[in-house]
Structure formats: structure tokens, C-alpha cells
């Protein structure tokens with residue numbers, strides 16, 4: 001059995017991991033777009049934040065039919081990106097494909113369908129059979145105008161670069177490339193890692209090529225099926241379930257913790273790194289967030305619980321006060337249809353960090 005990446009030194013784990021996977025097809029295109037975007041903002045001495053958002057997937061098959069997903073709608077990332085843009089940052093938005101995006105998120109969530117904001121105006125009186133024009137309903141005009149203006153501003157001024165990923169391997173490749181490309185930004189670079197990154201994966205050499213079969217395959221066809229991939233079926237004791245078993249036992253390895261490499265190797269000197277910690281057990285949150293800060297020696301861990309993440313977060317910092325809770329007051333929790341107020345506390349704090357870190361000045 002090959003050594004676990006989690007047991008290796010971070011630099012060795014990096015080379016083993018990245019050598020096992022072919023780079024994502026879109027990587028060269030994304031790198032070219034990012035290079036041009038970063039050059040533009042280096043020339044203008046503008047701060048650039050890489051916001052990661054949405055969940056990564058872990059495919060069970062190389063030609064993927066099934067995959068394990070990580071929870072995240074992309075609300076945190078997309079909302080925070082809007083606030084960074086408002087504060088004058090240029091934003092590279094590395095997001096899970098089809099998850100929420102800055103600005104359009106106000107109208108694209110399934111409980112907030114954009115069609116509910118529209119109406120068909122009455123046709124002109126002199127041509128009653130003509131179609132009426134489509135309009136935004138009067139009660140939504142102000143909010144939509146505001147969102148539209150901000151969106152247009154970001155687009156027209158090249159402040160927002162959208163780059164999608166799906167799998168955890170794609171995310172890793174993109175993160176590494178973008179961090180290295182951001183080096184010319186020096187302390188003007190900020191990393192805001194809100195994406196929910198898989199902790200476990202199936203290494204490429206153990207992954208089934210084809211769709212894993214749930215029923216027996218005739219022996220003469222078997223070599224083309226996932227039944228060849230014995231290790232997929234290995235359980236806790238490495239025992240093989242009987243051939244006719246309907247069980248699928250998946251054996252996952254830990255994903256190497258690349259935050260180490262980001263902080264120590266890939267990211268520009270003097271840049272700021274903010275990571276998120278998601279837990280469901282309240283008694284673990286602060287401990288886990290503190291441990292992450294100590295382990296990776298970066299600047300800020302924002303802890304949140306799945307059930308309260310929309311209105312309560314904890315900031316864990318290397319300097320006093322070390323632990324600071326931010327809560328959206330009850331009265332402001334669901335005031336607007338777009339949920340804009342979700343991240344007000346975060347934006348305020350991020351602004352306030354200015355005196356403490358050069359990338360925030």
C-alpha cells in the first residue's frame with residue numbers, strides 16, 4: 001500500500017499529489033486570464049483578493065458518474081466578494097461551477113427565482129394584441145438597480161474574474177497556480193479561503209476508470225468494469241467483500257493539507273491568508289480553528305457552525321483578543337430578500353484589520 005500523503009512532509013506531498021493528476025484542461029486558459037487580470041491591477045497598485053467559494057467534489061470514477069460532494073452553496077464566498085469589491089479590491093473568484101456568484105446570487109437561488117421579480121407590462125392601448133414588455137416589478141426596482149449598477153461597475157472596470165472548478169484536484173491546481181501568479185502583488189495580495197474543501201479523496205491510482213457496477217458483469221466483459229479496481233472495495237480491515245456483494249465500500253485517503261504550502265511557498269511574501277473552519281459540533285469549533293491557526297501560521301481563521309453560519313462566526317487571531325465572536329443581531333437576520341446583511345460583520349472586521357496588516361491598508 002502506498003504511503004499516505006498526510007504522513008509526508010508538505011513539499012513531498014505536493015510533488016506526489018500534483019504528479020499523480022493531469023492538470024485540469026482549463027488551467028492554461030485560467031492562468032492566461034489571471035495573469036492579464038493581475039498585471040492590470042499590479043500596474044494600478046490595487047489590492048487583489050483570491051476568494052474561494054463553494055464545495056469541491058471527490059469523484060469515485062475517472063469517467064465520473066458518482067462523486068462525493070462537500071456542503072456549500074457559495075453564499076459566503078459570493079457575498080464576501082461583493083464587499084471586497086465595494087472596498088476597492090479586485091476579486092479573483094475561484095468557485096465551484098454553478099454555485100452562487102457575486103451579484104447574480106441575489107436572483108439565482110432556487111428560493112429567489114429571478115422570474116418572481118418580473119412582470120409583463122400591459123400592451124399599449126392602441127395595439128391590444130401586441131406583447132407587453134418585460135419589466136422588473138416596482139417593489140424590487142430599487143434593490144435590483146443597486147445590484148445591477150455594482151455588477152456593471154465591476155464588469156466594466158475589470159474588477160472581477162470568475163474561474164470555476166469542480167473536483168478537489170482541480171481546486172488544488174487552480175489554487176497553486178493562482179497563488180504563484182499573484183506573487184508580483186506582494187502585500188497587496190489577500191487569500192480568503194471560504195471554499196469547503198474535501199478532507200478525503202480516492203487517489204488516482206486507486207480510482208475505477210468506468211462507472212462502478214452494482215450488479216454482476218459476465219466474466220468476458222469484466223476487464224472493462226470497475227470490478228477490476230479491487231481497492232475501491234476494500235473495507236476497514238482491507239478485506240474484500242464477496243464478489244456478488246451489493247455493497248460498495250469506499251476507502252478514502254486524507255487530502256494533503258495544502259494550506260501549509262500556500263502560506264510557506266506559493267503565496268507572495270507579505271500577503272495575508274484568511275481560512276475558514278466549518279464544524280457541526282459547537283464544542284470543537286474554537287479548538288479546531290485555533291489548531292489550524294497554529295499549524296499553518298497564517299493570519300486569521302474564521303470559524304462557523306453549519307447551523308448558525310449565517311449570523312454567527314468566530315474570529316481566531318494570533319494576536320489579542322485571540323477569539324472574537326461576531327453576531328448579526330436577531331432583528332437584522334432576514335430583513336432583505338437578498339440576505340445582503342449576512343456578512344455585514346465580516347466586512348466591517350475585514351476593514352478594521354487595516355492597521356494590523358499592510359495588505360489591508
Ligand code: 9Z3
Nearest residue numbers: 072073074075076194195196197276277278
Ligand atoms: C466555510 O466554513 C464557509 O463559511 C461555508 C459557507 C462553507 C460554511 P455557504 O457557501 O457556506 O455560505 O453555504 N468553509 C469551510 C472551509 C474549509 O473547508 N476549510 C478547510 C478546513 O477547515 C481548510 S481551508 O480544513
